[in-house]
Amino acid sequence: MKPSTVVTGIGVTAPNGLGTKAYWAATLEATSGIDRITRFDPSRYPARFAGEVPGFVAKEHLSSRLLPQTDHMTRLALVAADWAFADAGVQPDQLDGYDMSVVTASSAGGFEFGERELQALWSKGSKYVSAYQSFAWFYAVNTGQISIRNGMQGPSAALVSDHAGGLDAIGQARRQIRKGTPLALTGGVDGSISPYGWISHLASGRISTAETPDRAYLPFDAAASGYVPGEGGALFVLEEANAARKRGAEIYGEIAGYASTFDPRPGSGRPPALKRAITLALQDAGMAPQDIDVVFADAVAVPELDRLEAEAITEVFGPRGVPVTAPKTMTGRLYAGAAPLDVAAALLAIRDGVLPPTVHIEPDDGYQLDVVTGIRTTPPRSALVIARGYGGFNSAVVVRSAR
Amino acid sequence: MSDKFTIEDLKSILRECAGEDEGVDLDAQILDTKFEDLGYESLAIFETTSRIEREYGVSLGEEALNDADTPRALLDIVNARLLSLA
Incomplete structure (x- = not known):
């Protein structure tokens, strides 16, 4: 192992x-x-x-x-x-x-x-x-x-x-x-x-x-x-x-899974690769979709990209199958710093037993996502963090409680 | 601008373009202390000499970079150049 x-x-x-x-x-x-x-x-x-x-x-x-x-x-x-x-x-x-x-x-x-x-x-x-x-x-x-x-x-x-x-x-x-x-x-x-x-x-x-x-x-x-x-x-x-x-260190959680994929060439007819990054990260963690308690979304806020991300999430977890949040609505998107900040939020969410909110938004029902628009006190033991990079990069990390 | 390049001039340029390491006191007797021991690596000296070249209108060349490993050695090179301009 x-x-x-x-x-x-x-x-x-x-x-x-x-x-x-x-x-x-x-x-x-x-x-x-x-x-x-x-x-x-x-x-x-x-x-x-x-x-x-x-x-x-x-x-x-x-x-x-x-x-x-x-x-x-x-x-x-x-x-x-x-x-x-x-x-x-x-x-x-x-x-x-x-x-x-x-x-x-x-x-x-x-x-x-x-x-x-x-x-x-x-x-x-x-x-x-x-x-x-x-x-x-x-x-x-x-x-x-x-x-x-x-x-x-x-x-x-x-x-x-x-x-x-x-x-x-x-x-x-x-x-x-x-x-x-x-x-x-x-x-x-x-x-x-x-x-x-x-x-x-x-x-x-x-x-x-x-x-x-x-x-x-x-x-x-x-x-x-x-x-x-x-x-x-x-x-x-x-x-x-x-x-x-x-050494008696305080442990926030485990980096349980990671995967990255690259989107196919535009016009190739092949499906986008985000869903595969998610399923590979879950597989790497040895976890099933129902084991994930919250998803930290990439959340680009460009309608077409939101749709692609929502589809990937609902295809893996089912419609409204998992709480989805984007605390980055309070920070903006931090480029290479964005997903690490989400990983920090995920680890702190696991530590404190809360789901941090997505602010300012009225979720569009068409996306079929259970967006966390106010703080929730359902303690998560695990989280999936999704990030996409301009030009076709898709990555996903699974963190889970080490207890 | 004075016609002689002094240790005070050098210290002010060092502070401005390379900063001052914690645990180093530029106001101590540093004339014969190696730049390395003052916390300045070759890039810091490169930056310092190019600032001197700009401000004093001299060309120091590679000699300053390669041979001047202490403030005194650098002062000597700069002042020799200034003298040859006068």
Whole structure:
């Protein structure tokens, strides 16, 4: 039997709360962090709402040595990693570097940093470009910086598959645990809320241009008109279950199943591959659909994509066969950070015996989903987290109580 | 701008473009401390020398990067260049 992989530490930076405690309290109170963009003046853009992480002052958490060389989202990631270690009761400097892996996901690297340096290049010349641009923009930068800061030299990676990436990272980290690395730090913290980043988001055609924040992101609602981008995410400390128990760690739950699939070529006539990702993840967990107590949906809020996701869910679980929730309606979609934040919510839901709500929406009956529109106190013991990435990526993770 | 590049000038550029490591005091006697021991790796020195080149209008070349492993050595190279410009 494969060794079981458990989560022993969580670090969260989210638009509706900085830190796991603040995020979870806000989520259970249905408090949204979606609001008008403050990081730049959005007035000339068709979409003006985002989920920005509140109250984050980088220099309160990080040495001045790190500030000139890091993008905003890398700073958030370094702090989330610190918090995940602290939460797990692990001091990385007390462990052998080769016993610790880092696997994170990214969608666009340090986009804001890169934008600033490109501006310097074209307006002033190459001598004005920061030497740190060489890595600060890069997809693997969070993995690298977390590795350097914490002396983690085990097998490490960066996964890039848009919103699916956060789950793919967790799947890859679990592989490292199974191969014998005692500890892995994994998940995703992402964000590119800068003018150039914003233009890139808008180019997807999936960003909501609604006029008020509470109408901007309405998945599974007849009024769905696209989503709101956000920043932040979650990072986890993963360990092999027996080792974690032996050191007396508090265990949030097990990463019981993972699978990823890729959609067939458009026009091929073959069915989309999301359902297969779900069934493969269940199979990997050795669980049947009725064993799943709640589904955390990808929830793009683009009608066609909502329909595809609802079909995949109802085909596996039956019409209204399982509670479905999207607490990301309070944060916006965080790209590589989105699904890890859902995994954090799923683990906290299992810990506290509640289902977090989906806010602002009136579910469209046509989807035949049992959407959790208000907090429910039916204690879940397991959850399925779904994520899809632009271009055909589908991933699913099953978490369950380790008790 | 003064015609001589001082340790204070260097410290201010280091702080601005590479920051200051926890546990390192740039205001201590650092003239002969290796950059490495001050917490600056080659990229930080690269960033620092290119800032000096920009602000002082000198070209330091690879010599500064390769040979100047302490603040004193870097000051000497910069001041020699400034002198040759004068």
